[in-house]
Amino acid sequence: MEVLTVNDLWVKYYTISGIVSAVSGVSFKLRKSEMLAIVGESGSGKSTLGLALLNMVPKPGRIERGEVILDGVNILKSSPREIMKIRGSRISMVFQDPFTTLDPLRKIVDQFEEFLIEHGVDKTRARSIIKEYLEAVGLPERVMYSYPHQLSGGQKQRVSIAMAIALNPQVVVADEPTTALDVIVQKQIMDLVDSIKEKYKSSIVLITHDLALALERADTVMVMYGGNIMEYAGKTELYGNMKHPYTRGLFEALPRILQKTLPKSLPGNPPDLRYPPPGCVFHPRCEFAMEKCKSEKPPLIEVSKDHIVACHLYG
Amino acid sequence: MSTIVELLDVVMDFETSSLGRKQKVRAVDRVSLRINKGEIYGLVGESGSGKSTLGRVSLRLYKPVKGKVIFENKDITYLPERVIRPLRREMQLIPQDPYGAINPAQTIGEALIEPLQVHFNTSKEEAFNRACRALEEVGLIPPEDFMDRRPMELSGGQLQRAVIARAMILRPKYIVADEPTSNLDASIRTSVIKLLLDFREKYDQSILFITHDIALLSLIANRIGVMYLAQLVEEGSVEQVIKEPLHPYTKALLSAIPLISSQIGLEKVYLKGEIGDPANPPRGCRLHPRCPLVLEECKSREPPLIEVGNGRSVKCWLYYK
Amino acid sequence: MGLLRYTAIRALMIIPTVLILYTLVFIVLRVLPGNPVLAALGTKNIPEEQLQALMRELGLDKPLYVQYFDYLVNFIKGDMGKSMIIRGRPIASDIVDKLPATLELSIWSIIFSLIIGVGLGYLGARARSDRVKAIIRLTGSIVFVIFIPALGLSLQLLFSKYLGLLPTGGRLSTTGYFKPITGIYTLDALLRLDIPVFIDALKHIVLPALTLGLVISGPYMRLTLNNMEEIMESKMIEAYRARGVRDSKILRHAFRHVLVPVTTYTGLQFSLLMGGAVLTETTFNWPGIGTYLVDKVMYRDYTAIQAVIIIFAIIVGLTSLIVDILYALIDPRVRY
């Protein structure tokens, strides 16, 4: 059963130096208690896509076209009032940097309580929710009465996660939730996300630049490049049967421990999305590029069940 | 084997003042390290472990509070900057963020020519030609295209190559590479590392490679040192440390690598909590509040760095006999 | 307990600041060449013995370092010396007389400038059009460089001469029947529940305080607008939005963040305000320390000038102390 359906989503930024096509025609479906990892490097449009899922693309950006259907409702068509109600309660977000996303001037309990009350929870119930969910993310109760600066990075991120799941939303979007943290804490936080998925049956969109993390944790992996989907498949299918040259390139760039050879690297640079290359966006860096790739944008092809690739090699 | 850089019992303090209150932070606490000629020494640790500070002490960019810095058998700990300056062309730093590394008001060409003029008094024309060759050497081709550009006009990968070109133009013998690829996208990281390795091969350099990525170190380093809260907690050859880590912290680091950790048959160690406040380190062993293998004495007494043979040492009571 | 300790330490920090200014003024007024007595008398035709007698009376015959410490010791005892012009008049009593008027003007001006400056800055930040923002930013810089006497006199011309609504100067229409408590008349009138006097005092303070307040409001406009804009674009606000918090509440939280720089800046504002007060008081015949200073400047009354400067230094020090405490109360990140 799908909780979230995205159809043909287009997002552009109208900057002074040109129009940037950040997301170009992305579609996907998210099932209940599924973890979808959206993998991409900087400039792949993954973060913009994450914000678009909550209909909150920032200013010079605009959602041009497409649908984001959450539980049967297209939230891109919802009124500002409705969207406010949906955000935080039915779809919520965990941001990359826990150091900048909590209000430093207010105690955790005040921020948490305000958010719950905004969504119609009464005060006594709010208190018990706060206690319950702080415990669920492994924080002691006294954290409630702390200011953000009194907490460590990992603790802050736990608070953000507690807020994101407190109203039991269908979808939690986590944008690089561990990138700002150290390796060991990264693991702790990802373990927490896993356990939450199990316990609350939430669906999670994990946005990350780390293919290894995606392959380890997610159920489904979507690889993006230059605003486009390159490949989209279940984890095991993808791990055993990588198709797209870009996905393979990313995978081969991962260091294998103790092998005396260096991982491979992709030649070239990410595209300038003000002037995206014609045809396949990846063709200037692709070692298998054909004439066709330079002029014709490859369609999404289903190579096997639930495994989609955008590449002329499989056309 | 001869040494290029040796650090003896180095202590480094910083005074931080946050909103009016001053406190002393010990960033490096009694660390000794030896880097052999032609070797890549990998220094690994989390942020706040003091690894970057240690790297800068080894370049004498910081003057240690205690201990000694010996570069090519010469004690440079207390030399005035004026005397160290000519030595600086033998030792170079490659920083993490390429966008901060070159003065944004300079062109790439100016940035490359400047050190040549200062150190060798090279003529303008000669310096220009050598800068072009240096850019070619790092794969920025054609160099004329890059000489007049400013840092902001290059991609991260290109700029990091330019930064490397500038460091290498002086033909240094010793390089401190401080997370040189962690700000770059995964797909281009390897090419930058490859570049560093090629230079080392060609000019017989020694590298102190600082990173939080132990998997990467396992591919390139000869020896590894692991730092935790200002102290060196384990040291040894790369095969030994990765295949048979001794310190619980090293084990935890290896257990935390996504995907790969499940592929190496290791005993998994998970730590609680986070790296402590460097201004207020725990008593006894600094890892003890997080360590699952904690013993009674870990809580009160700091373990010594124990030699366990084969050039390996570990700072943990578990190995004390 | 922490806050008390912090306050005490911070209060002690005022002392070196005042000492530095005292030393500077002492050097400028005493050590530089020129005989202050002659300057004060405005003539050189005075018999030598009489000059010596005068110098002795004022303590100017002693070595400089003795003068320096004597004055300091006396000042701590509350003796600010005697006027060089009106012989034998203690300066301390003059200052006690004039200080409340200046405080009253300052307090009202700060209130006006906060309302105008922070208010317009906030409205500007909420405005959608970039043009409105640019206009408010520009207003902020232009208002700040208005020459106070010019503005004051224009306001007098309009409200007093042509409209006849407000008085041109003084603090009260008649002072005879009103006994002040603190010397801050608007406050005193309220304390005595004397509404007619309150209104009268208010009428007198409006123009001077508005003049000074308007000029000082400029930096507040820019500060509020710029900080508000920056905060509204921050990750923190994005996170609030993602949690579905209403815009009106988000604005309130953002505004609290703006209060932090506004509070810190008020310390500096106060010193600008004190300088402005001198001109405002002169323009409106407001009997405060500023008018007193100008008066003494005209007659080159060195002892009085020196005392006034030290008083100003203490006021500035105290304000920055209050500002620091407020700052610590607003921002929990400040450890004290």
Add this chain to the structure above:
Amino acid sequence: MMRAQSIFTILKNKYISTGLIIVLVFVFMAILADIISLYSPVDPAGPPLQPPSRDYFMGTDNLGRDVFSRIVYGSRIMLMIVAIAVAMSGAIGTMLGLISGYLGGLLDRVLSFIMDSIYAFPSLILAISLSVALGASPINAAIAIAVVYVPTYFRMVRGQVLSIKNETYIEMAKALGLPSIRIVLKHILPHVTRTLMVVFSMNSADAILTEAALSFMGLTVQPPTPDWGFDLYKGRGFILLGYWWIMLFPGLSIPLLAVGFALISEGVSTLITARKR
């Protein structure tokens, strides 16, 4: 080529061009005072207290002197004092700020404390007492104003130096073995100049107001020398009698010139923020 283009973008900024026009008008007025003014600024030109008319288009004052001529000549004193004061405080403040910020240590602490103390004190009051002590004359007024504004430059430059010192490229410059003098002059100072331009023009506006205030109290020139501030002071007694023109024109000139500099400062700062983005 590059340079010509950047001058063009600077002039295209509306704030800067408007501000420059205002300032230049006054500068030309000061230079060409002998040609522009129709009467002597110090001798009676006609009957006293004449309202503006074709002959005296800013009217005459209580002594029958032409107000316009006094405004024109008054700009000389004003611009001269402000130019000297700003140049002196700018040079001294920048130099001390660079040294103090780069070297740090005890010297930095002592200098900063002194500068902060002066900075926190009301500048006008300090300028007044300095002028009194030095004696009323244009050059002394300039010195008094200069002293008062040294901390403004010092603090700004020092703050910038401290933040630039933390940039990686300064550490890299050290690691490359560049001499300190070169680092300060080539890698730090150029980054300070832009902000310095903003402070410089804003400070000129401030200095104008301080000069006006000093002359308002008779601390710059001796009568009958024409001077905006002092003329305003004398004119203020006549305003309630209805002779508004004696006060109005000096009263307008002072803020107008200050606004000119404030506009330049505003323009430069918008250009800087635009470039940062």
